[in-house]
Amino acid sequence: MSILNFIRNLLQIKGYRVKGFTFHNRFKELWLEVKPYKNGAQCPHCGRRGKIIRTLVTPRTWRDVPVCGRLVFLVYCPREIKCKAHGRVQESIPWAAPYSRVTLRFEYALLTYCAMMTQKAAAQLLHISQSTLSDILHRTITSAREGHRIRGLRHIGIDEISYCKGRKYATIVYDLERSCVLWIGKGKGRETIDRFFADHLSRYQRKQISAACCDMGQAYIGAIEYWCPNATLILDRFHVVKALNAAVDEVRKEQWREADKEGKVTLKGLRWLLYTHPSRRDKDDVKRLKSLYMNGNRRIHRAWVLSDEFEQFWDLKDQAVAKEFLGNWCKTANMSRLEPIKKFVKTVKKHEHRLIPFVELGLTNAVAEGLNRIIKIVKNRASGFRTLEAFSDMIFLTIGDLDIPGQIPPASRTI
Numbered sequence: 001m002s003i004l005n006f007i008r009n010l011l012q013i014k015g016y017r018v019k020g021f022t023f024h025n026r027f028k029e030l031w032l033e034v035k036p037y038k039n040g041a042q043c044p045h046c047g048r049r050g051k052i053i054r055t056l057v058t059p060r061t062w063r064d065v066p067v068c069g070r071l072v073f074l075v076y077c078p079r080e081i082k083c084k085a086h087g088r089v090q091e092s093i094p095w096a097a098p099y100s101r102v103t104l105r106f107e108y109a110l111l112t113y114c115a116m117m118t119q120k121a122a123a124q125l126l127h128i129s130q131s132t133l134s135d136i137l138h139r140t141i142t143s144a145r146e147g148h149r150i151r152g153l154r155h156i157g158i159d160e161i162s163y164c165k166g167r168k169y170a171t172i173v174y175d176l177e178r179s180c181v182l183w184i185g186k187g188k189g190r191e192t193i194d195r196f197f198a199d200h201l202s203r204y205q206r207k208q209i210s211a212a213c214c215d216m217g218q219a220y221i222g223a224i225e226y227w228c229p230n231a232t233l234i235l236d237r238f239h240v241v242k243a244l245n246a247a248v249d250e251v252r253k254e255q256w257r258e259a260d261k262e263g264k265v266t267l268k269g270l271r272w273l274l275y276t277h278p279s280r281r282d283k284d285d286v287k288r289l290k291s292l293y294m295n296g297n298r299r300i301h302r303a304w305v306l307s308d309e310f311e312q313f314w315d316l317k318d319q320a321v322a323k324e325f326l327g328n329w330c331k332t333a334n335m336s337r338l339e340p341i342k343k344f345v346k347t348v349k350k351h352e353h354r355l356i357p358f359v360e361l362g363l364t365n366a367v368a369e370g371l372n373r374i375i376k377i378v379k380n381r382a383s384g385f386r387t388l389e390a391f392s393d394m395i396f397l398t399i400g401d402l403d404i405p406g407q408i409p410p411a412s413r414t415i
């Protein structure tokens, strides 16, 4: 085996030939002179063969995946061709995307690493700066998603996410059946979500949507009712539970303000205990909550009992039973003489018809919650995002509706 063939086999170079190599030991670099296999040159826009006009004098370099700590560069002088449709263009390069400074294999490695680890770690592995990495990431993801269309959407979920340390908001649209993210748009108002329905879905596609899930805000509810005539609207479980927890916390705060020094000691540390899901409380927690009744803090105790009872709603399986349950719960809650809880009852009554279908389509919300959790992990891993572009790049890469590394040709998928 010749040394050139050895290098070609070692680096698994497909579709092009190695003509020579140079080691630059001082910079720990390996320069490979390469040449495409095929003799003809193709147009990068339409793939048609064109007449070769000239070969560029100065060679172009492409960054490849580093090997054993050495940076690898491919060097080649591309030819200029004349395409019948596109005129004078530089020939298409089999190992890299048009105008790219890195190889397709490098892009694949970058996408795979970024999906697994922080961008800082990925940049270290690939021996590039973090800003270059995020630039390449953004360009690769944008070009992979270009022209991509949404298909087969039946269950839709809409939610808001925050970025830039919670100062800015974006609207995120999920496909709840395939559990993936379809779209992310700046802002959280009606005009943002209208943009999604108007620009990204056809009239037929909007009619095909049979279930939709969102929070209690009027913007998303209004948009779904306007754009999806056949959709059953279900309120997101997460947001309903959050509203109830806020009501219980309001009761706790009231009591805290009224309590004397001794009373405050008994109330200390209650906040998180009240938030904890019943299944995650241990014996001591329950004992403590029950002791509230004896210690004279009956209002907090009553709020806690009510919120625990409401939790049963999510396990119901029949719409008629669910309706009866909600009616009974609201009646009891209204008699509690707790203002924040009464306010929550009003919300429940207003949205009753949007809560009850949950018992039969329960799965939809669980998916949205799961996706929310992944988004949180992505956000925490990067210690937050300053721009929406960077945040949406990572969301589309990890849970987008398009397999982005899968868009790179199989021959270039070796790391």
Ligand SMILES: [Zn+2]
Pocket (backbone or CB within 6 Å): 043, 044, 045, 046, 047, 048, 083, 084, 085, 086, 087
């Ligand atoms: Zn062309």
